[in-house]
Amino acid sequence: MSKDIALVLIGGIIGLLSSLLTTWFSWKLENDGNIKVYCRIVGSSIDHKEFGVYCSEEDEKYIRVSIWVDMFNTSGLPKFIRDFNVIAFDGVKGIMPFMQIQASGLGKETQHNLGNNQMYSFIIEPHSVKRYETELMLKEKDIKNKDRRITSLKTRYYDEKDQRIECVLYRFKKNDVWKVQLFDYEKEWIKI
Numbered sequence: 001m002s003k004d005i006a007l008v009l010i011g012g013i014i015g016l017l018s019s020l021l022t023t024w025f026s027w028k029l030e031n032d033g034n035i036k037v038y039c040r041i042v043g044s045s046i047d048h049k050e051f052g053v054y055c056s057e058e059d060e061k062y063i064r065v066s067i068w069v070d071m072f073n074t075s076g077l078p079k080f081i082r083d084f085n086v087i088a089f090d091g092v093k094g095i096m097p098f099m100q101i102q103a104s105g106l107g108k109e110t111q112h113n114l115g116n117n118q119m120y121s122f123i124i125e126p127h128s129v130k131r132y133e134t135e136l137m138l139k140e141k142d143i144k145n146k147d148r149r150i151t152s153l154k155t156r157y158y159d160e161k162d163q164r165i166e167c168v169l170y171r172f173k174k175n176d177v178w179k180v181q182l183f184d185y186e187k188e189w190i191k192i
Contacts, residue, residue, distance in 0.1 A: 035079040035124060036072040037192040039155055039169065041065060041185045044135060046104040046112055051170075052182035061140040061178050063088075065098070065153070067169075069132045070189070073124040082121045082158040086136045086169060088143065088150045095150070096143055098136035140178050150177045155192055167192040 043050050044066040051065045065086060073079045086098040102118035103111055114135050116122045124130055140148055153170045170185060 034073075034075060035081070035159075036074070037081065037157070037165075038070045038072075038189045039167075039192060040068045040070075040187070040189045041169070042068050042187075045133060046135070050182050051185055053178060053180050055180050061180065063098075063138045063150075063177075065136050065169075067134045067136070067155070069134055071122060071124045071130045071132070073126060073128050076126045078126060079124045080122070080160050081124070082162075084115070084120045084122070084132075084134065084155070084157040086138075087154050087156050087166070088138055089152045089154055090145060090149050091151055094154070095145055096138060097156075098138045101135040101137060148178060149175070155190075157192070165192060 041051050044064070049064060049066075053061055053063050055061050067086070069084060071079075071081065085100060087094045088096045088098070100120045101114055103113045114133055116132055120134065122130070122132065143150070151172055152168055154166045155169045156164060156166045158164055167190060169190065170183065172183075
């Protein structure tokens with residue numbers, strides 16, 4: 001009789017351990033993996049303008065950049081990215097975020113939404129790849145430093161843990177950034 005009880009207890013312990021191991025293994029598989037974000041400067045799909053400095057009808061200069069953002073989620077859980085943007089830098093100091101353009105042709109039949117349906121925060125489904133089209137603009141008059149100097153542009157977003165992730169998108173080769181011009185840029189993907 002005691003031999004039967006011992007076998008039942010051993011079988012119960014083995015069943016419990018295998019159940020716990022299976023649960024842990026399933027959890028590990030689902031949570032394993034991460035999100036990878038890549039970006040690429042492209043011409044605008046709205047008006048085909050390239051990355052450069054333009055002058056408005058009101059004689060205001062602005063930098064405009066269109067970026068494809070590809071996001072890869074290799075985990076079994078949805079992942080979240082908040083506030084994708086471009087920041088203008090003077091040396092190591094971030095001086096101004098770009099304005100995120102939400103759409104073109106607002107209110108018209110041919111309205112073209114940018115980002116994630118006009119938002120620059122994204123939820124990426126498990127085991128998926130998503131591409132988002134973004135357009136960003138910075139007006140010269142919005143730069144607060146006295147000489148309006150910009151040395152580089154960096155992409156920035158916040159991950160699920162609210163950690164800021166930044167990567168150099170472009171380094172300016174000349175000091176005269178605000179001259180109306182198109183910038184020569186790499187047409188390659190950049191891993192953020």
